[in-house]
Amino acid sequence: xxxxxxxxxxxxxxxxxxxxxxxxxxxxxxxxxxxxxxxxxxxxxxxxxxxxxxxxxxxxxxxxxxxxxxxxxxxxxxxxxxxxxxxxxxxxxxxxxxxxxxxxxxxxxxxxxxxxxxxxxxxxxxxxxxxxxxxxxxxxxxxxxxxxxxxxxxxxxxxxxxxxxxxxxxxxxxxxxxxxxxxxxxxx
Amino acid sequence: xxxxxxxxxxxxxxxxxxxxxxxxxxxxxxxxxxxxxxxxxxxxxxxxxxxxxxxxxxxxxxxxxxxxxxxxxxxxxxxxxxxxxxxxxxxxxxxxxxxxxxxxxxxxxxxxxxxxxxxxxxxxxxxxxxxxxxxxxxxxxxxxxxxxxxxxxxxxxxxxxxxxxxxxxxxxxxxxxxxxxxxxxxxxxxxxxxxxxxxxxxxxxxxxxxxxxxxxxxxxxxxxxxxxxxxxxxxxxxxxxxxxxxxxxxxxxxxxxxxxxxxxxxxxxxxxxxxxxxxxxxxxxxxxxxxxxxxxxxxxxxxxxxxxxxxxxxxxxxxxxxxxxxxxxxxxxxxxxxxxxxxxxxxxxxxxxxxxxxxxxxxxxxxxxxxxxxxxxxxxxxxxxxxxxxxxx
Numbered sequence: 001x002x003x004x005x006x007x008x009x010x011x012x013x014x015x016x017x018x019x020x021x022x023x024x025x026x027x028x029x030x031x032x033x034x035x036x037x038x039x040x041x042x043x044x045x046x047x048x049x050x051x052x053x054x055x056x057x058x059x060x061x062x063x064x065x066x067x068x069x070x071x072x073x074x075x076x077x078x079x080x081x082x083x084x085x086x087x088x089x090x091x092x093x094x095x096x097x098x099x100x101x102x103x104x105x106x107x108x109x110x111x112x113x114x115x116x117x118x119x120x121x122x123x124x125x126x127x128x129x130x131x132x133x134x135x136x137x138x139x140x141x142x143x144x145x146x147x148x149x150x151x152x153x154x155x156x157x158x159x160x161x162x163x164x165x166x167x168x169x170x171x172x173x174x175x176x177x178x179x180x181x182x183x184x185x186x187x188x
Numbered sequence: 189x190x191x192x193x194x195x196x197x198x199x200x201x202x203x204x205x206x207x208x209x210x211x212x213x214x215x216x217x218x219x220x221x222x223x224x225x226x227x228x229x230x231x232x233x234x235x236x237x238x239x240x241x242x243x244x245x246x247x248x249x250x251x252x253x254x255x256x257x258x259x260x261x262x263x264x265x266x267x268x269x270x271x272x273x274x275x276x277x278x279x280x281x282x283x284x285x286x287x288x289x290x291x292x293x294x295x296x297x298x299x300x301x302x303x304x305x306x307x308x309x310x311x312x313x314x315x316x317x318x319x320x321x322x323x324x325x326x327x328x329x330x331x332x333x334x335x336x337x338x339x340x341x342x343x344x345x346x347x348x349x350x351x352x353x354x355x356x357x358x359x360x361x362x363x364x365x366x367x368x369x370x371x372x373x374x375x376x377x378x379x380x381x382x383x384x385x386x387x388x389x390x391x392x393x394x395x396x397x398x399x400x401x402x403x404x405x406x407x408x409x410x411x412x413x414x415x416x417x418x419x420x421x422x423x424x425x426x427x428x429x430x431x432x433x434x435x436x437x438x439x440x441x442x443x444x445x446x447x448x449x450x451x452x453x454x455x456x457x458x459x460x461x462x463x464x465x466x467x468x469x470x471x472x473x474x475x476x477x478x479x480x481x482x483x484x485x486x487x488x489x490x491x492x493x494x495x496x497x498x499x500x501x502x503x504x505x506x507x508x509x510x511x512x513x514x515x516x517x518x519x520x521x522x523x524x525x526x527x528x529x530x531x532x533x534x535x536x537x538x539x540x541x542x543x544x545x546x547x548x549x550x551x552x553x554x555x556x557x558x559x560x561x562x563x564x565x566x567x568x569x570x571x572x573x574x575x576x577x578x579x580x581x
Contacts, residue, residue, distance in 0.1 A: 134276045139279075149288055149291050156264075161292065
């Protein structure tokens with residue numbers, strides 16, 4: 001439930017932190033917000049957990065939604081896969097109001113998932129999680145030869161890059177020629 | 189026997205069963221892929237496909253006929269935004285980066301744009317071996333005449349090559365790293381055998397440095413003035429804050445030879461300089477230190493008490509000055525510190541009490557036209573006196 005609904009003088013949503021003032025003050029109910037990813041599955045997340053995301057925190061701090069308004073207006077993150085958003089939400093919940101440890105070993109080992117998580121976390125601006133994710137990607141590069149890195153991360157060689165570039169140019173040239181021919185045809 | 193890989197390769201289910209077997213072994217995925225390739229051939233399955241099935245099986249999804257045609261196109265590291273690639277690369281040390289750098293030109297450009305930072309590089313050259321530390325990694329190359337043994341992380345290999353040549357083969361590329369930053373660099377040459385003042389001929393590190401790089405603190409010990417200047421010339425002036433120069437106590441370094449070091453931009457823009465006792469400066473030379481925050485040097489022997497007074501006058505004009513230490517030898521029974529005190533305080537000091545010899549004197553000196561002071565201290569430690577001066581508010 002939002003603080004606005006409770007009629008408190010503070011404009012900001014209640015924080016579930018262990019700050020000394022909040023410990024002394026009468027207990028303020030935690031406010032919740034709703035998010036969903038590409039799969040439309042809605043996740044209920046506390047404002048405290050969402051604080052990790054600079055993007056969402058910036059959004060909610062100006063809204064002053066009531067519980068009902070928040071429920072009716074989940075934040076849509078259509079660019080994030082459902083399972084990835086679930087991972088992000090879980091991480092935010094686990095680290096709510098806690099100092100983040102120096103490293104996180106609980107990240108996905110699967111390259112594709114990790115890759116999507118990095119992009120999602122970067123978009124949501126979750127600084128600490130992004131640091132862990134980038135470290136994890138770096139760990140997957142460490143100790144590998146250039147050929148192995150190329151193989152794992154599907155990095156084209158310079159020769160492959162040049163061939164692809166040539167091919168793209170050729171295609172662009174053909175398309176341009178086609179368009180010119182079509183335009184000439186239209187003019188007739 | 190030879191047909192087995194072909195037999196496995198021709199059946200999709202057999203291949204997936206092999207992956208399933210690798211999952212059951214619980215080895216790291218890339219090791220599993222390697223042993224999979226060794227068994228069925230390197231052209232059997234690309235890593236990305238192997239990875240897909242490996243993790244699918246790891247999660248208990250054992251459907252061998254799963255249709256992947258609707259799956260999104262897999263991403264490559266080239267799809268990663270530049271800011272994230274930078275953040276990833278920052279987690280790799282300069283050696284780990286070199287593999288990534290060699291994969292592709294665009295990645296090379298990106299890694300080269302980031303500084304390659306070494307906290308510490310120490311290189312020690314001896315007639316019998318050369319050893320070096322790159323951060324926490326230790327390398328050693330022993331001299332066996334025309335051959336050598338090279339050790340790296342407890343692994344030793346022998347080579348039919350001169351030990352210096354072999355060492356430089358490893359070290360030279362480090363100093364060719366683009367955008368190289370070294371916080372602390374130590375170049376130490378340890379030569380014990382000195383015959384009639386002549387140093388034994390030993391190949392030097394003249395070809396080690398070839399492009400300018402950033403160094404914050406450098407310690408060059410045991411090299412002659414010409415080589416000190418050669419090394420310094422590759423270190424970006426202004427970035428180099430602290431310079432320590434020693435001559436390993438056996439080079440006959442004349443003060444005149446040192447003049448050339450004063451003239452380098454690296455010296456002129458440094459903040460802190462320590463010069464080992466091999467070089468003895470006159471009081472007049474101290475003006476060369478006027479830009480420094482801190483310095484440490486040796487003075488000519490048997491310096492007169494009047495000259496010590498002049499030191500204070502000279503140092504008080506240094507605007508950046510914070511602290512210094514100077515020392516000098518004397519050849520008399522004891523150094524007349526009371527004479528220094530008398531001249532500084534302009535008062536007569538009573539006769540020395542043999543019970544408590546006057547071997548230390550401190551003085552607070554007001555810097556002319558300033559509210560700041562210099563704390564001066566001179567102490568006799570037997571045949572050598574130490575002068576410490578600190579600026580105080």
